[in-house]
Amino acid sequence: MNEKIKKNSFLTNQIQVSLKINAKNRSLTLDSRTSLLDALREHLELNGTKKGCDHGQCGACTVIMNGKRQLSCLTLAATCEGANVLTIEGLAKKDKMHPMQGAFVKHDGFQCGYCTPGQICSAVALLQEAKDGDASYVTADVRNISKELKLSEEEIRERLSGNICRCGAYNNIVQAFKEVHSADDEMPTWKFATKMQMKSAKRK
Amino acid sequence: MKTKNATGIGNAIDRVEGHLKVTGEATYASEFKVENKAYGQGINSTIAKGEIIGIDTSEAEKLKGVLKIITYKNAEKLKTFDKERPVLATDSIAPVLQSNKVHYYGEYVGFVVAETFEQAQYAASLVKLKYKEDATARFILGQNKDKAYNPSEESDYERGNLKKGFSEADAIIEQTYNTPIEHQHPMELHATIASWNNGKVLVYASQQIVEDAVISISGTFQIPKKDVRVVAKYVGGGFGSKLNVERHLIMAVMASKMVGRPVQATVTRSQMFTNTGLRQSNIQVVKLGAKKTGELTGLLHETLAYTSTTQEFQEPCGSMSKMMYNVANAAVSERLVPLNLQQPFSMRAPGEATGSFALECAMDELAWKLKMDPVQFRIKNDTQEDLSQEKPFSSRLLIECLTIGADEFGWNKRQQKPRANKKGNWLIGYGVSAAARAAPFNETHAKVLLDLTNDTVTATLQMDATDIGTGSYTILAQTLSECLNVPLEQVVVELGDSDYPITPGSGGSWGAASYCNGAKSACDYAIAALKKNRNVPNDEDVSIAELLKMNQITSYESQSLAKPDSEFKKHSIFSFGANFTEVWVDKDTGIYKIKRMVNVGSAGKILNPKTAYGQVIGGLTMGAGMVIAEQTKVEPNFGNFITRSFADYHVPVNLDMANVDVIFLPEEDKIVNQMGIKGIGELGITSVAASIANAIFNATGKRMRDLPITPEKLLMAEVEDGVTV
Ligand code: FES
Ligand code: FES
Numbered sequence A: 001m002n003e004k005i006k007k008n009s010f011l012t013n014q015i016q017v018s019l020k021i022n023a024k025n026r027s028l029t030l031d032s033r034t035s036l037l038d039a040l041r042e043h044l045e046l047n048g049t050k051k052g053c054d055h056g057q058c059g060a061c062t063v064i065m066n067g068k069r070q071l072s073c074l075t076l077a078a079t080c081e082g083a084n085v086l087t088i089e090g091l092a093k094k095d096k097m098h099p100m101q102g103a104f105v106k107h108d109g110f111q112c113g114y115c116t117p118g119q120i121c122s123a124v125a126l127l128q129e130a131k132d133g134d135a136s137y138v139t140a141d142v143r144n145i146s147k148e149l150k151l152s153e154e155e156i157r158e159r160l161s162g163n164i165c166r167c168g169a170y171n172n173i174v175q176a177f178k179e180v181h182s183a184d185d186e187m188p189t190w191k192f193a194t195k196m197q198m199k200s201a202k203r204k
Numbered sequence B: 001m002k003t004k005n006a007t008g009i010g011n012a013i014d015r016v017e018g019h020l021k022v023t024g025e026a027t028y029a030s031e032f033k034v035e036n037k038a039y040g041q042g043i044n045s046t047i048a049k050g051e052i053i054g055i056d057t058s059e060a061e062k063l064k065g066v067l068k069i070i071t072y073k074n075a076e077k078l079k080t081f082d083k084e085r086p087v088l089a090t091d092s093i094a095p096v097l098q099s100n101k102v103h104y105y106g107e108y109v110g111f112v113v114a115e116t117f118e119q120a121q122y123a124a125s126l127v128k129l130k131y132k133e134d135a136t137a138r139f140i141l142g143q144n145k146d147k148a149y150n151p152s153e154e155s156d157y158e159r160g161n162l163k164k165g166f167s168e169a170d171a172i173i174e175q176t177y178n179t180p181i182e183h184q185h186p187m188e189l190h191a192t193i194a195s196w197n198n199g200k201v202l203v204y205a206s207q208q209i210v211e212d213a214v215i216s217i218s219g220t221f222q223i224p225k226k227d228v229r230v231v232a233k234y235v236g237g238g239f240g241s242k243l244n245v246e247r248h249l250i251m252a253v254m255a256s257k258m259v260g261r262p263v264q265a266t267v268t269r270s271q272m273f274t275n276t277g278l279r280q281s282n283i284q285v286v287k288l289g290a291k292k293t294g295e296l297t298g299l300l301h302e303t304l305a306y307t308s309t310t311q312e313f314q315e316p317c318g319s320m321s322k323m324m325y326n327v328a329n330a331a332v333s334e335r336l337v338p339l340n341l342q343q344p345f346s347m348r349a350p351g352e353a354t355g356s357f358a359l360e361c362a363m364d365e366l367a368w369k370l371k372m373d374p375v376q377f378r379i380k381n382d383t384q385e386d387l388s389q390e391k392p393f394s395s396r397l398l399i400e401c402l403t404i405g406a407d408e409f410g411w412n413k414r415q416q417k418p419r420a421n422k423k424g425n426w427l428i429g430y431g432v433s434a435a436a437r438a439a440p441f442n443e444t445h446a447k448v449l450l451d452l453t454n455d456t457v458t459a460t461l462q463m464d465a466t467d468i469g470t471g472s473y474t475i476l477a478q479t480l481s482e483c484l485n486v487p488l489e490q491v492v493v494e495l496g497d498s499d500y501p502i503t504p505g506s507g508g509s510w511g512a513a514s515y516c517n518g519a520k521s522a523c524d525y526a527i528a529a530l531k532k533n534r535n536v537p538n539d540e541d542v543s544i545a546e547l548l549k550m551n552q553i554t555s556y557e558s559q560s561l562a563k564p565d566s567e568f569k570k571h572s573i574f575s576f577g578a579n580f581t582e583v584w585v586d587k588d589t590g591i592y593k594i595k596r597m598v599n600v601g602s603a604g605k606i607l608n609p610k611t612a613y614g615q616v617i618g619g620l621t622m623g624a625g626m627v628i629a630e631q632t633k634v635e636p637n638f639g640n641f642i643t644r645s646f647a648d649y650h651v652p653v654n655l656d657m658a659n660v661d662v663i664f665l666p667e668e669d670k671i672v673n674q675m676g677i678k679g680i681g682e683l684g685i686t687s688v689a690a691s692i693a694n695a696i697f698n699a700t701g702k703r704m705r706d707l708p709i710t711p712e713k714l715l716m717a718e719v720e721d722g723v724t725v
Helices: A038-045 A101-106 A118-134 A151-158 A170-182 A195-203 B018-023 B059-062 B117-126 B141-147 B160-168 B212-221 B247-259 B319-323 B352-369 B374-380 B400-408 B472-484 B513-531 B544-550 B566-570 B609-626 B688-700 B712-716
Strands: A014-021 A024-031 A060-067 A070-071 A085-086 A190-192 B038-044 B050-056 B064-068 B106-113 B128-133 B157-159 B172-178 B190-198 B200-205 B228-231 B261-264 B282-290 B294-306 B328-340 B428-439 B444-453 B456-462 B491-494 B556-564 B574-586 B591-602 B659-664
Touching: A024 A038, A024 B352, A038 B117, A038 B172, A060 A118, A060 B212, A070 B261, A070 B352, A070 B428, A070 B566, A085 B294, A101 A170, A101 A190, A101 B556, A118 A170, A118 B018, A118 B544, A151 A170, A170 B609, A190 B609, A195 B400, B038 B117, B038 B247, B059 B064, B059 B117, B064 B117, B064 B247, B106 B117, B106 B328, B106 B659, B117 B128, B128 B141, B141 B294, B141 B328, B157 B609, B160 B282, B172 B200, B200 B212, B200 B247, B200 B574, B212 B228, B212 B247, B247 B261, B247 B591, B294 B352, B294 B456, B319 B352, B352 B374, B352 B428, B352 B609, B352 B688, B374 B400, B374 B428, B400 B591, B400 B659, B428 B688, B444 B472, B444 B513, B444 B544, B456 B472, B456 B513, B472 B513, B513 B544, B574 B688, B591 B609, B609 B659
Parallel strands: A014 A085, A190 B659, B038 B261, B200 B228, B294 B328, B456 B491, B591 B659
Antiparallel strands: A014 A024, A060 A070, A060 A085, B038 B106, B050 B128, B064 B106, B157 B328, B172 B282, B190 B200, B190 B261, B282 B294, B428 B574, B444 B456, B444 B556, B574 B591
C-alpha cells in the first residue's frame, strides 16, 4: 500500500524515500538530515525502535535491514531507498510472537524494557549470523570457521555486547538467546535457602 | 502471609507487561500520540562560571521551521530559590533561564523550538552566546578541601568515646577511599511531551515519582497543583536520575505556553552527563580498630564530597557505618565543597553504594591485619540492635547471609594468603562483603475498581506508582490476585498517572513495600465493606464475585491507604545481604575478569523471585560497573566533562558480566509491614564494589582504594606490606 506523499511546507532540503518497513511499502517526505530512527519514531509512529544515544553507541535503535542488524540512528533515511527494514513491530507474525520475543518474556530478559527491542532485533539477526558462520572478536581462529555455529556463552555475550542494558538483564538475555539458538533451557539462577541451611547457619 | 492463589504473591510469574515490552508497544514518555507537537532542544553553556553578555539568534531565527528561541531575556518568569544553596529534594522547584548567570559548564542557557527535531538541533547549534568568564570557578574536589562546609542537614554523628575505642584496639587501619563522579544513565533518555493549555499543564514524562513531579512543576510555575497532570506509564530506567524534575521538562512546559503548541523535548546522551543528575565524587576516610579477638573497638568514617554552587545535596556515605556493626565507639561526618559542576543527586543506593565500598574494604583490610577470616570477622561483630538509632532491627539475618553464601560459594577453598591461588598467568582471588540497605515504607493510597460481568469479576487497580523496570505492574497484579483471590487474567493494573491515588513513587527501595501494602489495603477495604453490608462474618470465605452478587451490585469502588504503624517506628528496618566474588587477574597486564558471584539477600517477603532476581543482578551489574570502568572525568582547566558519550563513559556490557547465583533467604518480618516486604532494588548494588576489590587483593596482594580499578592502575600499584610475592 503506497501512502500519498505529503508536502511539508516547513521542511528544509526535502527528500523522498520509498522503502519497505515490516513488509509494507512506505513513502516518506523528510528533511534530508532525518535518520532512519527518527523516520520510524517521529514520522511513522513506529516507536518500538528506541533512541538510547543517537550516536551508535548503545544498540537501542537496532533494526534488521536487508537481513542484517543495523543501527538506525547512524543510518540516514535518505540512504534507505528500496531497503527492506524489519523492526520490533514486524517480528511477530499476526498475534504470534517471534520465539525470541517469547524467550525474553520467559527468561525475564529485561526490566525497564527500553533496550529490549534493540536486544531482540540484535539477537534475531545473530541467529542468522551464527548460521552464516560470521566471525567475532572472541572467535579463536577466524580463518577456520564453519557455518551453522553453535555459539558458546562467551561468543553470545560478545556478540550481544553492542546492546547496552543499563538495567543489567544480561544473564537473562543470554539465557533467552540460548533457548532459541540451541534449545538450552537453563533458567535464571536464583533459589531460596532451605530450612536446613537457615538452621545450621544460626547454630554456627 | 499465606499464598492462596496460584498467581498470587511469591510466585515467579512472567512480567504481566512483558509482551508489551518485547513487541515495542509499551509507551515511554516521548511516544504518546500528541497532535501538532513541536520539538525543543536545549542549549548548553560552554563556560563554567560567569555571565552571558551577548546573545545572537539571528542566524538561527532565519532557519525554516524555527518557532521560538528562548533565553533568559524572553523566558517566562519562574519561581526561583529564596535562599542560598537550598537542599535539593525530589519535589524541589527547577528554575531555568532566569538570569544571565552561568554556574557550571553545560548548564542550560537557551531552548530552541522548531517544527522538526532536525531543525531544532541545527538551530540550537547556531545560537551564539558571548560570555564574560569568571576565573574563580572551581572544579576539583581534592584541591578545594579548605572550602568544605558542614551541610545544612546535620550529618555529624558520634557514639561512645572514639579516642578510648582506638586506644583499646590491638590493630588499627586508616585509609582513604576515592570514588569518582558517576552517572546513572538509564537507557531511556529523559524525555517529555509537554502541553500548556489555558493554564493547565499536561506532561508525559519519564519520572520516577509522579506526585513530586506535579509539586515541582506547580511550584516552579506557581500554578495550582490541580492544574498539573503528569503521566509516566513506562519509564525506561531511572536509577535516581528521574526522581526529580529536570530542567528540560520545565523548558518544554514554558515553550508550550509561549508557542501555543505541545512541545517534545528529549535530552541528548551528552546532556545526560550535564543536565540530569549524577553521583558526585567522594573522598572517604575510614579508620577502624579492633582487638586481637576480632571485636571492633572504634570506627570513624569521614566523607568529603561536593555539591553545586546553587543547591545542596549530601550523599550519606556513612549511613551503613553507623548501623552495621557492634562497635561501641563510632563517629561519622560529612563535609561538602561547593564546586562549579552540575548539581549531584541520588544515584542507585545513594550513600550505601559508595559508603559500603569504603567500609567493607576497610573491614577486609583489618581482617587481614588481624589474620582473621573476613567472613568470621563480620560475624563476630554482628549486632541485633541498631546502635545509631538505639532500636532493635525488625529482622536481621546477616549471619545467615554470610554463612549460607560462604557455603554456596565454596569460601573454604579460599587461601587467606594473597597470590596463593594461580592458574597459568592468572592470579585467582576470592572476596566477600556484607551489605545493608534501609527498607523504608511510606504512606500509599490505592483505588480498586471491581466489575462483575457474566459472573466474572475484573479488578482494576489505580495508583500513581511507576514501574521503572522494577516490576511494579507484576507484583501489584500478584497482590490483587492474592488479596481478592481472583486469577491474574482478571486483574488490570493502571499506574503512572497523577490522576490516580498518591504513592511515594519509585526510589529509595520503598516502592514494592509501599505499593503492595497500599493495594492490599484497598482490596481488604472492599472485602470488609461488602461483607459488612450483608452481615457476613469477616472470617467467612466468600468469593469476591459472590460478595458483589449478595450486595446486588455489579461494580464497586474502594480506596484506601497503608502507612507505617507504631511497631515500624519502634524498629530499625533494613534489608541485608552478602556478596562473594571470584576474580581472575592477568599478572602481566592487570586485566581482570569477574568470574562468578554469589549474592545472598534477606529482604523480607520476595514477591516474585523472577523480578527480584532482575533487581539483584541489575544492582550487581551496576556495582561491577563502579569497579571496572565507570567514571566521569572533569577537565581541570575548563570544568567540562571529558567523558560525554558511551564511547568514553563505559558501562558494563554483556561480556563484562559473570554468571551470578542469587540466594534469597526465606525471611518473615512481621514488623515491617502487613505483607512483610522489604526493599531489594538497591541491596544488590551495595557492597559489590568492595567484594570485587577484596577479591582483587586476595588475588594480587594489592589494595585498590580508588575506583574504578582499571588495569593500568592495578598494574602500577604496589603490593601491600606483608604480602609475599
Ligand atoms: S540510539 Fe543508535 S546506537 Fe544508541
Ligand atoms: S531493560 Fe532497561 S536497559 Fe535493558
